[in-house]
Amino acid sequence: MSVCFSDRLTQRILATKSVTCVGLDPRRQSLPQGLQPGEGASVADWAAGFETFCTEIIDVVADKVPVVKPQAAFFEQLGPAGMQALHRVIQHAHNKGLLTILDGKRNDIGSTAEAYADAYLGAGEASVWGSDSLTVSPYLGADSLDPFVAQCDRRNAGVFVLVKTSNPGGGMLQDRSSEGQSVYQTVAAKVEEFSSTRRGECGFGPIGAVVGATYPEQLAELREKMPSAYILIPGFGAQGGGAQDVLAGFTSAGLGAVVNSSRHIIFAHRRPEYADKFGEANWQDAVAAATDEMNQQLACVFGQ
Template identity: 45%
Template sequence: MKYFIDNLIEKIEVKNSRICVGLDPHLNLMPTSILDPELLKNIEANHREIAAAILEFNQEIITAVADHTAVVKPQMAFYEKLGTAGMEALWETIYYAREKGLLILLDGKRNDIGSTAKAYAEAYLNIDSGADSLTINPYLGRDGITPFLEDKTKGAFALLKTSNPSSGDIQDLKLANGKKVYEEVALFLGRTAEKYKGQSGYSNLAAVVGATYPRELAQLRTLTPSLFFLIPGYGAQGGGAEDVKAAFDKEGRGAVINSSRGINFAYRKDEYKEFGAKNFADAAALAAKKMKEDINSVLDL
């Protein structure tokens, strides 16, 4: 069986695209042709119709971006918010993306003690219907991480240096050895990752590093050569292609850059307004293509 990470890297190279398209269905940003704003006046009562609209939206986005990305990343909170109907839309979204040949990085940031982490892995990384990989939180240490890595065809992306403004509250605390917490977390993840390395030299244990901290990103690429990075924070959160360039190795491997709102809701931006809300998927396709080319343009490929 092929390692998850080798499969991901292969698909990235086939498409020559180092982007990841987030599927974060912000209800108040959806085109009215898909989601009738009247339904939002009572979300609880209309959760089935809203969940159905989300699925339709996702399917159109996935079809539109499938040529330009190897991987999509649904953010679980937006589906969990709509209860079981939302979770059904999530599973259908995963199924649809798999059919289109895309890999699925499920963004759930799950974490718990070993026996419970195993239950989460069984829930979301099962062979038949699950995602290909899941984001996790490393605060519990090694025995909260390894249960997500038992199946070599699946991967886990551990939070390392997150993109949000207050990520430094804990992650930037200064340690007695002169390092910061996130650096020591990086080394810890790097050690844990050794056992899960594929032929590519990268590991099924990957990490999340925000594009909003380009200095740390460059440093972490050098510090942990076997950790593949998921990089959120491009676009809406403020990061640009030059900010993420250092995340890639000399072969242009080692990272995918995520954009969610910037692609999903491109139709709302001045730059794409000629498309109109009804053609939101065409706007998303062009935004994904442009982002793919933007990232590639800063690499020496």
């Protein structure tokens, strides 16, 4: 890959006029009936169902959004068959021109983190996964992030470091203060340090941050503290975040962030407002409608 991750993301955002990230979180019990393999099905049957589900979603949203975020956990639940499905889902997204954020929230001590970085962000035959970017945890310290940053440099990959997560309990650690600074502020400063020396043409670097839509005040604060970092904003839709909550994450040109929604888009056929209109058999149309709706709700970021 010859172009910086942040520039590739920016190009896709401008081309699609969308800041929506569609989260691929396949859950057995929520799959459309037609894709549920039935009683006594093997994990391989479920993996096939997940793969069909995710690739069909990709086909629907490929021209509507810049990026998709497969959540590794749901594929890992299915063992090797699930991991192979995940691999093919990532490839399918790339074949359709989408960027990928693999949501694995990985990390370990530096020497092991190197293996994670190589596994998920490596290139060609060296990597089974070859994702464009990966979510990573900062809780083993700055040296644990170095291998991921090195991989960003080597391969023009990207990472999103957990800074202020969307869940209610995240504050237990992230809001803790010492020496006048909270943990999330300390992590944000590190992210900015990494990205500020690696800015692409768009003005942002490849080391991004995760900040939940459920914390709009902190999002505004963190946008200011990390002017060089792309922000992945989860928590839109099913977790209660709305367009007004995420506005502060963007620059006046509508750049610098992408907003993830998983359940509200991929299982839109189960939402009352779409269930009657499309029915379960037309779940792909519900995905398209929910994606269009989110794009419309977020169109305001371009006109701030």
